[in-house]
Amino acid sequence: MSMWHICMFELRRILKIRSVVLNLFILPLLLIFILGTALSSAMGTGEENIPDVLRVGVIQPSDMSSPMGEAFKVFATTPEVSRMMKVQNMPSKDEAVNALKQGKLDFAVIMTSDMMQQWMAGKEVKLQWILGKDSTLNIVGQTLFTRFTDELNRQAAIAEVLGPEMIPAASAQTAAESEEQSSIRVSSPGHSDRSYSASQYYAAAMLAMFMLYSGMTTINSLFTERDKKTLARLQAAPVGNGVIFAGKIAGNSLLAFMQAIIIILMTHVLFGVDWGGHPGLIMLLCVLITLASMTLGIIVALVSKSAASASTIMQSIIIVMTFISGGFTPIAIDFVQRISEFTVNHWALQSFLSMMLGASVREIMHNMLMLGAVCAVLAAVAAVIYRKAGYRYE
Structure with missing residues (x-):
């Protein structure tokens, strides 16, 4: 009897358990559907995050037809700026x-x-603005x-150093440069025309979470052999x-x-x-998450006294990691985000999302390497505990 005989027997045994099939294959799809549908309006596809054209009211005195007024006219008519805002002159x-x-x-x-x-004197200029709704x-x-x-x-600094007569030349140079290259860019992570939807976000989050739940089947399998005393028979072989x-x-x-594979294809x-x-x-990435799930399950199983306590500990760890990594809802607290960087879920979710956004391979590999580092630590801890505790009938 080889390792693969035990492997295939274990796989067939688990797949015969209806509750396992329900929890690992059907429940994730239901949660992804429910969360993706319920929160689609809140998260959307990213298109609604593009701001509308800004309607700006400008209040200026009658004598603003001088260089400052010309500078503002050049700025407002720049193609990149004019696409983003519409200027209206207001009397008061x-x-x-x-x-x-x-x-x-x-x-x-x-x-x-x-x-x-102030501008002609080379002093710093600050605009006054009134915020909208x-x-x-x-x-x-x-x-x-x-x-x-x-x-x-910048032009005021030129005037202070070289004299006020240099401002028109600086303005002309700025206008020429603005036609060649704009300092304003509108972009989003990955490609500028791509963003993840609620279904994509929760598909990635739930996949990472439920793959970790596979570690609980490992815990139940290891304790079942002990509790039913079949481990002694296996060790006699x-x-x-x-x-x-x-x-x-x-x-x-x-x-x-x-x-x-099933969750990815079905979603x-x-x-x-x-x-x-x-x-x-x-x-x-799925291989890395599987490694993290198995090593985490091994650690919990070998340090726990019973299957019930091991399952409770494992479930608590999975829920806490999913929560602080933003698996249930994105969390904007910096301290929590720092803690989440030590979890499997954080780097798994970031890896999936970066792929969905079409990010560069370098960015994707950075997230995967960080996940690999977490897996390496868990594997090392699991190896040390196994060498000390072992898996045997007591």
Whole structure:
């Protein structure tokens, strides 16, 4: 009897248990469908995250037809900027505030006569702005006009060093440079036209979580042989304890890998989940998660006194790792994010998402290497515990 005989027997035995099939194959698909459907409006496909054209109201005095007014005109007519905002001249601050309240404007900027004097004197220029109702558009407006004031202050520094007469030349140079190369870019992770949907996010998160649950089948399998006293019979056969142990781990590993393949294929066919264009890297990632699941299951099984306590510990670890890694809902707390970097789920989820977003192979491999480091630590700990505790009937 070889390790592969034990492996195939273990696999057939587990697949005959209906509860295992339900929990490992059907339940993940149901959760992905429910979470993906319920939260699709909140997460979406990424298209709704592109801001609308910013409607800006500009309040400026009548004497702004000088170099500063020309500089603003050049900035506002730059192709990249003009696609992002639409400028409307407002007669007064009160008119702009009323337009913001009525939703006719998204953002307002106030330019004063003092600004022109400060600028010509080579001093720092700061715009005054009035925020609108949409926080995202407010950020866009602040970003755009901060870029404008940065350019004005650069020209002011030129005036202070070389004299005010150099400002028109600097403005002309800036206008020429803006036609050749813009300092403003709109992009998102991976490709600029791609983002993950709620179904993709939870497909990746649930796949990582339920592959770790395969470690619980390993725990139950190891304790079943002890509790039913069949381990003593296996050890009486002409086969070493290491072969028995390796065969059972190999059977559960094949189960976890089968689970991954089925979930990936079914979510793609049923829910339209795009897993990216790196099938080889996806398979390698599933192997790493399987390794992490098996080693974690071994550690918990060998240090626990009973199957019940081992299952409770394993389940608690999986739920905590899934939660802090954002598997249930993304968490924006920096401290929690730092802790999540020590978990399997974090790097598995980031690897899957980077593939879905079409990120570079270098970025994907970085996440996978970090996951590999976590797996290596778990494997080393499992090897040390196995050498001390072993797997035998007591």
